[in-house]
Amino acid sequence: MALLKIVKEGDPLLRKTSRPVEQITPRILQLLDDMTDTMRHANGVGLAAVQVGVLRRVVVIEVEEGNVLELINPRIVAFSGEQHEREGCLSLPHKWGITNRPRAVVVRALNRAGEEVEYRGEDLLARAFCHELDHLDGKLFTDVLIGDVEYER
Amino acid sequence: MNLRRLALDLLARWDEGDVYINLAVGRACEALPDSERRTLTALLYGTVEKCITLDYFIGTLAKRGDVDPYTRNLLRLGLYEVLYMRTPAHAAVNETVKLARNRGEAGFVNGILRAAARAPQTLTPPPREKNPARYLSVAYSVPLKLVRLLVEALGEQTEAFLQAVTTPSGMTLHINTTQISREEYLAALKDRGIEAHLTPYAPRGVILARSYPPRELPGFEEGWFFVQDEASQVAVSALAPAPHTRVLDLCACPGGKSFGCAVAMGDTGEVRAFDLHASKLSLIKDGAARLKLRSVTAEEQDAAHPSPALAGQGEYVLCDVPCSGLGVLSKKADLRYRDTEGIAALPPLQLSILSAGAACLAPGGTLLYSTCTVNPKENEGVTDAFLASHPDFAYVPFEVGSLRAPEGRLTLLPHIHHTDGFYIAKLKRRVP
Numbered sequence: 001m002a003l004l005k006i007v008k009e010g011d012p013l014l015r016k017t018s019r020p021v022e023q024i025t026p027r028i029l030q031l032l033d034d035m036t037d038t039m040r041h042a043n044g045v046g047l048a049a050v051q052v053g054v055l056r057r058v059v060v061i062e063v064e065e066g067n068v069l070e071l072i073n074p075r076i077v078a079f080s081g082e083q084h085e086r087e088g089c090l091s092l093p094h095k096w097g098i099t100n101r102p103r104a105v106v107v108r109a110l111n112r113a114g115e116e117v118e119y120r121g122e123d124l125l126a127r128a129f130c131h132e133l134d135h136l137d138g139k140l141f142t143d144v145l146i147g148d149v150e151y152e153r
Numbered sequence: 154m155n156l157r158r159l160a161l162d163l164l165a166r167w168d169e170g171d172v173y174i175n176l177a178v179g180r181a182c183e184a185l186p187d188s189e190r191r192t193l194t195a196l197l198y199g200t201v202e203k204c205i206t207l208d209y210f211i212g213t214l215a216k217r218g219d220v221d222p223y224t225r226n227l228l229r230l231g232l233y234e235v236l237y238m239r240t241p242a243h244a245a246v247n248e249t250v251k252l253a254r255n256r257g258e259a260g261f262v263n264g265i266l267r268a269a270a271r272a273p274q275t276l277t278p279p280p281r282e283k284n285p286a287r288y289l290s291v292a293y294s295v296p297l298k299l300v301r302l303l304v305e306a307l308g309e310q311t312e313a314f315l316q317a318v319t320t321p322s323g324m325t326l327h328i329n330t331t332q333i334s335r336e337e338y339l340a341a342l343k344d345r346g347i348e349a350h351l352t353p354y355a356p357r358g359v360i361l362a363r364s365y366p367p368r369e370l371p372g373f374e375e376g377w378f379f380v381q382d383e384a385s386q387v388a389v390s391a392l393a394p395a396p397h398t399r400v401l402d403l404c405a406c407p408g409g410k411s412f413g414c415a416v417a418m419g420d421t422g423e424v425r426a427f428d429l430h431a432s433k434l435s436l437i438k439d440g441a442a443r444l445k446l447r448s449v450t451a452e453e454q455d456a457a458h459p460s461p462a463l464a465g466q467g468e469y470v471l472c473d474v475p476c477s478g479l480g481v482l483s484k485k486a487d488l489r490y491r492d493t494e495g496i497a498a499l500p501p502l503q504l505s506i507l508s509a510g511a512a513c514l515a516p517g518g519t520l521l522y523s524t525c526t527v528n529p530k531e532n533e534g535v536t537d538a539f540l541a542s543h544p545d546f547a548y549v550p551f552e553v554g555s556l557r558a559p560e561g562r563l564t565l566l567p568h569i570h571h572t573d574g575f576y577i578a579k580l581k582r583r584v585p
Contacts, residue, residue, distance in 0.1 A: 043547055046585040061585075063544050086516060088584035096516030124544050131585035141585075152517035153398055153468055 002034045003041055004052035009092045015138040018048070018055045020073045024114050028058065032070050032112060035060045044090045046128040048135035051091050059109075059132040063125045074109035074133055077118075085127060086150075087141045094152040097145040101130045156189055157230065157248055160196050164226045167201060167487065174201050174487045198486040200233040202319070205294040207232050210276045214265045224258045231266045235273070242270035293319050295482070298493045303479065306527050310568065314527070317567035318482045318574060324364040327381040327413055328357045329444050331420050333372065335359060341371040354554035354570070355386035357416065376444040381409040384480070384525070384565045384575035385473075389413035390553040391563070391577050392521040394469045396421040401467035401513050403427050403456035403506060408437035408449070410473055415446040425467075427454035457505045463513045469521070472510040474503040476524035476531050480567065480574020496528065503535045511543060511580075520546070520580040525573050532576035533562065539580070549581045 007013055021028055031054060039047040039060055046061035059071040081103025088096045104122045107129050111117045121129050131141055142149060163177045178197050182190045200207065207229045211220070220228070231249035234240045246266040253262040269276060281288040286304065290297045293315040303311045328335045335357055342349045342359070347370070352358030360383070367373055367380055389410055394400050396418045402411040405426035415424045424446075426437045431453040441449035454460060456472070477496040478488045507522050514520055522539075524531050540546055548561025556563060556570075558577070565575040 043549055043581060043583050044585065045545065045583040065540075065547075088516065088582070090584055094517060128585040150516045152515070 001037045004034050004038045006038065006042060006090050007051050007053050013050060013053060014091060014140065016055055017138050018050050018057045018136040020057050024072065024112065029112055031058060032060060036068050042090050046132045047090065048132045050135050057136050061128045061132060063128060069119060070112050071109035074107050076105050076133060077108050078106040080104050084146060087127060087131065089141050092140065096150040096152065097142060098147050099141050099144045100146045101127050105129050156193055157252060160193060160230055161226055161252060163197060164200060164230060168222065168226055196230065196233065199237055200229050201486045203233060203294045204229060206291055209291045214268055223256060224253060224262065227252055228262060228265060231262065232269055235266055235270045246270060289315060295489050299489060302493060302528060306529055313568040314566060318480065321483050324361045324380065325352065325382050326359045326378040327386050328359055328378050329376055329416055330357055331416055332375065332445065333377045338377055345371055352383045352386065354556050355383050355390055358383050358386050379409060379412050379440060379444060381413065382573045384572040385409055386413060387553045387556065387565065388521060388523045388577050389417055391551045391579055392469055392471060392519060394418050398468040399423040399466065400469040400471065401425050401463065402471045403510055404473050404475065406433045406436055408440045410471055411437060411449050412440060412444055412446060415448045420446050420448045422448055424449045426451045427456060429455050457502060457509055459509050459513060465515050467513050468515050468518045470510040470513050470518060471521050472507050473523045474506050476526040477528050479526040479528055481525045500530050500535050503531055504538055507535060507539045522578045524576045527564065527574045536578040545582050546580050547583045549579050551579050
């Protein structure tokens with residue numbers, strides 16, 4: 001198990017666009033494993049590679065304990081509805097806010113075997129998909145707030 | 154008034170399901186001088202606690218089935234005195250027999266009590282080999298249904314647990330370190346010749362070798378301490394509220410965890426103590442006043458349905474929910490006789506309180522769930538169900554002294570940790 005350092009707000013990396021993965025090398029597989037360890041250790045629901053300083057389109061998400069979704073080059077192919085819930089971010093500790101997100105999204109990506117997979121997510125999983133995929137394009141949850149930033153005391 | 158007759162009246166009313174024994178004893182004690190108060194309390198609580206054991210012995214000694222309720226209660230009290238109290242046996246027997254005369258049962262009662270006094274060592278529980286559950290039930294005076302529940306939860310450890318949880322322990326204090334350090338308080342105890350040592354896990358606890366009325370201990374009026382088992386102190390330390398924050402204690406009475414949080418924060422933040430019963434809030438207010446903890450306030454709130462105004466208000470929310478109390482059997486004499494159907498009804502209430510607690514949590518806040526039971530349905534059962542319906546929450550690891558809870562859950566056991574039986578789970582919202 002390897003824990004990676006989580007990039008925090010203020011680091012210009014968080015605003016950069018991540019590049020697609022062209023080939024699923026052992027390094028990418030190692031990255032997926034380390035990202036899962038890091039996400040779990042930080043009590044996170046999800047993590048994008050840019051958050052550990054790697055500008056690649058790689059995401060891990062664990063909403064249901066033990067069921068880690070590993071997404072390579074993910075994209076949202078459909079979305080519907082709306083939800084306004086409180087969100088935070090491992091890269092923006094002590095900041096929270098209500099975001100505007102779709103209620104449900106469908107995501108397509110490659111899994112670690114290079115196969116095309118499709119996931120449908122509602123509620124928290126839909127928020128996590130949107131949140132992590134935004135990271136890949138340099139967007140943060142504070143960009144989609146419908147109210148003010150709430151600061152943790 | 155004859156104390157044994159008073160005890161008999163109260164026991165009869167408890168036996169008929171009329172009263173909670175602690176309320177009845179409390180009321181009766183108001184009119185009594187201290188020494189008689191102690192005797193009555195010891196006799197009645199003891200008899201109620203040991204009731205199943207006593208009834209079994211009465212059964213073996215009586216050799217007849219038709220014992221009327223009056224005589225049975227008299228035999229329970231008499232036998233308890235003979236077997237477990239320091240009263241000289243002849244006095245206990247004679248005085249008890251006197252109360253049997255008006256029923257024409259003097260000879261019968263006399264025979265049984267004398268036999269018990271003559272050869273107490275012959276009174277033993279039924280053999281364990283034949284029926285382990287029945288043996289445990291009689292040996293530790295715990296209803297069979299409860300024994301089965303405990304065996305399901307604790308397996309091989311059940312007897313060690315029962316042994317520990319039915320043995321009255323000393324007395325544990327939480328030192329109010331806003332007024333005095335733990336070391337200074339220990340020295341004050343030593344000056345008074347009171348034997349004590351530090352709690353092994355909790356950072357502000359002191360364990361006394363035996364129990365005292367709190368008022369007789371040093372610094373009661375000064376607010377130097379409050380009585381609290383180490384398990385509850387560990388719960389406060391697991392929550393670990395930071396200074397200048399707000400704690401919501403949803404089921405606060407009698408207030409110990411609220412006081413503990415206020416002390417942990419150096420009385421800098423805000424502790425809002427809630428309870429369903431407005432009549433009990435004075436316990437919290439008086440306690441906070443004695444302890445000089447200005448940060449504690451008490452209000453009436455239904456923990457399962459708190460005011461919507463509390464949504465998002467607590468950096469720390471404490472849900473010390475009503476529970477079966479299997480971890481504190483020695484502290485409440487008649488708790489063990491509560492019906493098990495009542496226990497089965499608890500988890501839904503506990504879950505609704507925990508869910509309400511989550512709604513009261515400020516962004517990034519910490520939620521703590523605790524019970525004084527070892528029933529997994531009320532412990533992991535509730536917190537796991539909570540997580541299933543709140544996927545954005547997760548257990549978070551914690552440590553208190555040498556106690557480690559890497560999975561965010563901790564069960565304290567009296568036969569292992571020498572604390573109350575207790576469950577603590579720490580939860581936080583996860584972020585994407």
